[in-house]
Amino acid sequence: MNVQPDLGAPGSLHARFPELGTGPLPAEPYVSPAWFEREKTHVFKKVWQHVGRVEELPLPGSYLCVDLPASDAAIIVTRGDDGQLHAMHNVCSHRLNKILYEERGRVPKLFCQFHGWTYELDGQVSRIPEERMFGNIDRAACALAPVAVDTWGGFIFVNVDPKPAMSLRDFLGPLILPLESFPFGKMTNCFTWRTTVRANWKMCVDAFQELYHVGFVHGRSIAGALRKDEHGALSPIDALCGEHHRRLSIAGNPHTVYGNPNAASSEGAAPAGAKPIAAAALRLGRNSMTERFDPADLPAALNWQNDPDWAFDINCVFPDFYLSLRPNYMQAYNFRPISHNETLFDARVYYPEVSTAGGRFYQEYMKVALRDVLLEDLSTLEHTQRAAETGAKQVMYLQDNEIMVRHQVWVVERMIREGEAAARAAEALA
Ligand code: FES
Ligand SMILES: [Fe+2]
Numbered sequence: 001m002n003v004q005p006d007l008g009a010p011g012s013l014h015a016r017f018p019e020l021g022t023g024p025l026p027a028e029p030y031v032s033p034a035w036f037e038r039e040k041t042h043v044f045k046k047v048w049q050h051v052g053r054v055e056e057l058p059l060p061g062s063y064l065c066v067d068l069p070a071s072d073a074a075i076i077v078t079r080g081d082d083g084q085l086h087a088m089h090n091v092c093s094h095r096l097n098k099i100l101y102e103e104r105g106r107v108p109k110l111f112c113q114f115h116g117w118t119y120e121l122d123g124q125v126s127r128i129p130e131e132r133m134f135g136n137i138d139r140a141a142c143a144l145a146p147v148a149v150d151t152w153g154g155f156i157f158v159n160v161d162p163k164p165a166m167s168l169r170d171f172l173g174p175l176i177l178p179l180e181s182f183p184f185g186k187m188t189n190c191f192t193w194r195t196t197v198r199a200n201w202k203m204c205v206d207a208f209q210e211l212y213h214v215g216f217v218h219g220r221s222i223a224g225a226l227r228k229d230e231h232g233a234l235s236p237i238d239a240l241c242g243e244h245h246r247r248l249s250i251a252g253n254p255h256t257v258y259g260n261p262n263a264a265s266s267e268g269a270a271p272a273g274a275k276p277i278a279a280a281a282l283r284l285g286r287n288s289m290t291e292r293f294d295p296a297d298l299p300a301a302l303n304w305q306n307d308p309d310w311a312f313d314i315n316c317v318f319p320d321f322y323l324s325l326r327p328n329y330m331q332a333y334n335f336r337p338i339s340h341n342e343t344l345f346d347a348r349v350y351y352p353e354v355s356t357a358g359g360r361f362y363q364e365y366m367k368v369a370l371r372d373v374l375l376e377d378l379s380t381l382e383h384t385q386r387a388a389e390t391g392a393k394q395v396m397y398l399q400d401n402e403i404m405v406r407h408q409v410w411v412v413e414r415m416i417r418e419g420e421a422a423a424r425a426a427e428a429l430a
């Protein structure tokens with residue numbers, strides 16, 4: 001007996017994306033170490049991965065080190081003397097020491113502390129102490145192993161595949177590229193939290209790509225800031241599922257501070273029902289931004305259904321980059337896999353600069369409000385992972401508005417299937 005309503009019924013999100021299917025979702029991709037190994041090989045060693053923003057590398061010699069355990073890689077990104085970005089593996093060519101130990105900084109050259117080999121900012125060998133003792137060593141062959149690097153919208157992406165199958169722009173494709181005119185570069189005031197969550201990376205992303213949980217997990221915080229539909233449900237305005245990436249458009253309650261993206265820039269009283277501290281923060285923060293944001297300048301791809309109550313769009317840039325865009329701030333999260341059941345959650349919020357203490361107070365209030373919401377989100381994840389790992393259930397059931405959860409597993413499964421087929425074909429030819 002089919003106990004579920006027809007997810008593919010006309011008008012449903014699932015009907016729009018029939019390739020994703022409608023059945024229960026397998027638990028295996030969330031709990032299996034063997035599955036994670038397949039993801040490492042066919043997903044994380046193949047795709048472009050977000051590692052930071054160009055503002056973090058302002059000057060020649062600025063660098064950024066990023067561990068990518070799911071790619072078996074530790075990467076250095078530098079800004080060279082030529083002003084260009086370079087990326088390379090953080091592994092010395094001599095006896096394979098790690099070259100840079102700090103996460104970020106600025107150096108004139110890349111210096112290995114073990115025996116003093118020195119590299120230019122683009123990874124070419126600069127100096128080998130006692131070089132004559134190596135015989136006729138090939139300096140070019142001793143360059144640091146390069147990694148593909150490119151930027152989009154000021155975000156830095158790397159790809160550890162020595163021959164990436166597609167360019168970053170082709171990878172981002174028609175779902176993400178149209179967001180390029182978003183004023184990313186005007187939002188340089190960044191707040192960061194970072195923690196290790198003992199849960200599968202997909203489980204972590206899932207907690208941020210559906211609204212079904214909001215009425216429960218966030219029942220006392222932000223549930224009232226989102227718009228309910230005629231059934232009292234928190235349904236998204238719309239969802240888009242692409243070849244790799246996905247987008248969700250969300251309506252707010254315009255009578256709240258959190259759910260009204262124009263609250264800080266419009267004149268008049270604070271929304272009715274706002275907590276006193278929220279109203280004070282709003283009042284003090286008005287007109288404090290050093291940048292102007294005209295809604296007409298936002299990319300048309302945002303709020304693509306032109307909903308008057310639109311609050312924000314969530315963009316899940318496959319595999320682990322979450323980019324939530326609002327008219328005057330953005331959230332950029334990474335859910336970087338460490339193992340099949342551990343994830344580094346790197347949460348960043350970017351605001352424009354402010355010129356007054358009141359503006360700073362407003363941003364601090366928004367930041368703390370968001371921190372509490374994130375803690376609510378994290379409160380379930382480790383319990384979910386442990387429960388899923390008992391093996392008591394082999395599948396999970398999704399409702400129509402959880403289509404992004406389904407899409408994520410669909411993309412991962414497809415990449416593994418295609419990667420393994422290609423590997424078998426190459427083996428047959430060999
Ligand atoms: S391992 Fe780097 S100089 Fe020897
Ligand atoms: Fe949440």
